[in-house]
Amino acid sequence: MKAHLIGALAASIAFCAQAQQTVFIPIVIEVSGSGAVSGTNFRDGALMAIDEVNAKGGILGRKINAPVSDTQTNPGISRAQVQKALDGNPYAILGPVFSGSVKVNMLLAQAAEIPQFTGAEAAEITQMGNDYIFRTSFGQQMSMPKMAVFVADGIKAKSVAFLWVNNDYGKGGRDVFFKEMAKRNIKIVADISTEAGQVDFAADIVKLKSANADAIFIYTNEEECARVLREARKQAVKTPIIGETNVISQKVIDLAGDTAEGVRGHVGLTADAPIPAVQAFTDRFQKRYKYVPDHNGIKGYTAVYAIKHATEKLGKFDSKALAKLMKGLTIKPEQEPGILMEATWDAKGDIDRISFLVEVVKGRQKVVEVLPKLGK
């Protein structure tokens, strides 16, 4: 009996010591469902950064404990997973990527006053007065104006046919883009809504072709983008195809094969950015996971380093103080190499950094132009 008590006591002490040596930053992400492409990239980027940080002793001497839970790309399940993560008293939460899920679960993290670093891009996420949500990439209100400049001045289109996915991400992007087009007197000649997970785009491409637009804008999630491009090739679409981030992401290029050649657009993050730190990240990622990361891989990776840098600046683990410090924080690569590119978070949690105009050439993104930070 005495031996059992001593054993239990020793185990408890060991458990407490273990708990004290780690900081709990759970990853709640889309590992399956229609968002699996985005989610697995984000997860892999985050896990790679966590291993790097832990190998160097962790954050303030504590190693990161980051279990991964799958939202199944289902807002309801994502909410339950975030609640489960919150029950473990996390320091911060990483993910998810899908806007529809984030809109539902970020309220829980907000109520618990836990900072949440998301890959979601829907404009309204940072416009709902939540002090605990932080983006790892542009929101649509930052990216779509850049895209509109590209449409007006880059390809000089007078009319655009717009195909979008009918979820929070697609609808948010559509609304912002249409306003930008109206400001520039560019006509939207086709407004085609599609479904998440849709596999047959034959009828949608017929509509796009018959619109006779100067450019076709594809704004869906990755897998659907690849199917649209394949179908567009089948139907011999000659109109230039453009897009924002997803349609020119590496995952879509891999899935669409040569049908992605020549697609152009704007990306906030690219593994092919002409920046040595990004290229070194891409090499490490590719060596570890045997595939080329897309923008979501960079989001997950830089999110971890943003937390590390801000925490070390704070000098303590304090979730509320972390959220406060993130407002207006600028992290430069000289200060934290893992951030890859200089990034600034504003008072709403939106991120600002340089971005890129790219074209798909020989199965990779070719950066055509580097666009400066909006704040500069």
Add this chain to the structure above:
Amino acid sequence: MLLWQTSQTINFAQGEFVMLPAFFVLAAMKFGGLSFPAALLVGLLVALLVLGLLFKRLVVDPILRHGVLPLVISTLGLAILMKEGVKEFYAAEAQGFPGVWPTTNVSIGGAVISAQSLVIIGVALGAVGLLQWFLGATRTGRQMQATAQNPMLARVLGIPVDRMILYTFLVNAALVALASFLVSPIYLAKFTNGELLGLAAFVAAIVGGFNQVRGAIVGGLLLGMVDNFVAAYWSAQYRAAIPLFLLIAVILWRPQGLLGRAEERTV
């Protein structure tokens, strides 16, 4: 439909049967290091073994003797097992699948048509023609038809009924593998593909006629055309409902299907 005629097997995992062979091919390329043509052959052979022989021996034979309903439920369970198995052991993400033909276009009478689509139509017509010839012009095919029409009498006439039923399962496995190899380059290979394909195949078979091969073909063509015309010229939002309206209309006004034969059973 073939399975129903020969062995009263209703397979609600048929969509997943189409989803799976693409992953056999991808696995053969990824883990076996095989070239695409060699992987296609391996995929076909594994499909014959798993979706033909093993499906019959391990699922249908032990369960069918308890009635059609337990088998229906079993195939529903099998569909979930196959989906989750692919998700767990291969990938939850969509996978690119090489096309059996390059993504080039040809111009016919001023209309630009995808060479891939022409190959798909050609292969599908060839497969149907070959199947019809096999069933009607060969001794084995006629024995399979006899088995489908009246297994008891076929047995009395000396036809090896069990072997004929096995052949039907193997033909079914070969056809789903072919469908998988043709559709995956367009839809991409993904564990959820079976949901859509299974529903479409089921509705097409009911609409066309469950007991006629040509009925299923007509049902499939009709469904595909109605679906795409509705989506392109009327409403993309309601496209998912159209096949179900078609299904209800056929069940109400022509339950045997457009080209099906009315059947009577003694109860």
